[in-house]
Amino acid sequence: MDGHLREEQVVPYLDGRLAREEQEAVERHLAACAECRTRIEDLRGLLGVLDEWRGADVSPGFPAAVRQRIEAESASVGRSGSWSWAYAGALAVAAAVLLVIIVQPPAPEPSGSPAEITQTPEETAEEMALVEPVVLENYDLLRDFDLLFEPPAEKKPPDKKQGT
Amino acid sequence: MAAESDEQQMLRVKAGDADALTPLVERYRTPLVHFLYRMVHDAATAEELAQEVFLRVYRARSSYKPRAKFSTWLFKIATNVALNSLRDGRLRRAREVPAGSDAAGNPKRNEAAGEEHERLADVADARPTMEQYLMERERLAVIRQAVEELPEKQRLAVLLHKYQELDYREIADILDCSESALKSLLFRAYEALRIRLKPFVANREA
Numbered sequence: 001m002d003g004h005l006r007e008e009q010v011v012p013y014l015d016g017r018l019a020r021e022e023q024e025a026v027e028r029h030l031a032a033c034a035e036c037r038t039r040i041e042d043l044r045g046l047l048g049v050l051d052e053w054r055g056a057d058v059s060p061g062f063p064a065a066v067r068q069r070i071e072a073e074s075a076s077v078g079r080s081g082s083w084s085w086a087y088a089g090a091l092a093v094a095a096a097v098l099l100v101i102i103v104q105p106p107a108p109e110p111s112g113s114p115a116e117i118t119q120t121p122e123e124t125a126e127e128m129a130l131v132e133p134v135v136l137e138n139y140d141l142l143r144d145f146d147l148l149f150e151p152p153a154e155k156k157p158p159d160k161k162q163g164t
Numbered sequence: 165m166a167a168e169s170d171e172q173q174m175l176r177v178k179a180g181d182a183d184a185l186t187p188l189v190e191r192y193r194t195p196l197v198h199f200l201y202r203m204v205h206d207a208a209t210a211e212e213l214a215q216e217v218f219l220r221v222y223r224a225r226s227s228y229k230p231r232a233k234f235s236t237w238l239f240k241i242a243t244n245v246a247l248n249s250l251r252d253g254r255l256r257r258a259r260e261v262p263a264g265s266d267a268a269g270n271p272k273r274n275e276a277a278g279e280e281h282e283r284l285a286d287v288a289d290a291r292p293t294m295e296q297y298l299m300e301r302e303r304l305a306v307i308r309q310a311v312e313e314l315p316e317k318q319r320l321a322v323l324l325h326k327y328q329e330l331d332y333r334e335i336a337d338i339l340d341c342s343e344s345a346l347k348s349l350l351f352r353a354y355e356a357l358r359i360r361l362k363p364f365v366a367n368r369e370a
Contacts, residue, residue, distance in 0.1 A: 045365040050311075053311070
């Protein structure tokens with residue numbers, strides 16, 4: 001092994017996870033290199049110091065708390081699912097009502113002054129014409145249809161008496 | 165009949181068997197709370213975050229694919245939960261109470277975590293003197309501070325390697341790096357700690 005231990009060799013060596021050949025090569029190097037040997041010993045000591053920092057105790061009720069949170073979430077999702085369906089249903093009904101209002105022609109008003117009720121047939125026809133205007137189909141054709149128009153009367157030229 | 169693997173149990177959760185999560189909670193609650201505690205330095209918060217991690221596991225059950233070990237997936241979620249919690253600043257503000265901070269707002273070195281105080285107090289009767297208790301307290305606070313001051317990725321690597329004992333492949337997956345890069349990262353982290361904790365290391369060797 002040239003030089004010193006490589007960075008990526010140090011921790012696996014401390015963990016005893018190097019392949020056998022590499023492990024033996026590192027040990028041969030350590031036997032000959034005081035600098036690397038000291039570093040390895042210091043790091044081993046450090047790992048022992050870090051052991052002093054223990055984790056926190058877990059409360060016995062932890063699994064039950066997790067279960068409760070999951071159940072609460074499942075129930076909440078269920079409720080929100082029902083709410084969504086209810087909301088969608090209400091929206092559909094509202095849309096249907098709106099559609100009926102738009103499409104349905106205005107119903108005659110049930111009450112009103114007699115003047116409004118008694119309409120002459122002419123007035124009714126005019127109103128109907130406004131509501132349902134007559135559509136002129138093939139208007140272009142009809143516009144040029146000569147028979148619809150009375151041709152202007154031809155003026156006869158005044159009789160001329162030929163003088164001698 | 166062979167016991168079901170973590171991955172098989174998680175696949176049962178995915179298939180709709182919510183009870184299959186219980187053995188996973190039992191198996192991982194301690195390592196998970198320990199990991200989160202070392203990240204956030206508060207036992208109650210660590211438990212709350214651990215619950216959140218399991219809740220996220222449950223929420224993500226339909227998308228679970230056993231491509232990696234279950235523990236890798238779990239600790240990746242835990243890492244994200246812990247980092248998000250730290251980054252939102254609430255925990256940091258709670259820890260940096262004025263009484264424990266210097267003029268610049270930095271926590272004092274002798275401000276040990278409250279939970280560590282309590283645990284030491286529990287066993288203080290077994291210790292010969294109050295002086296020794298205070299020395300132990302100070303010592304733990306310095307160790308904790310040294311780890312906390314590591315760059316984020318180095319800190320996570322140390323916690324997952326030293327305390328959770330995950331293998332290199334798992335840690336590399338969690339930290340999104342190669343195994344070779346992880347080994348170098350760990351070396352640099354332990355080197356930094358060796359320098360910061362030199363007096364403790366020297367005393368231990370003496």
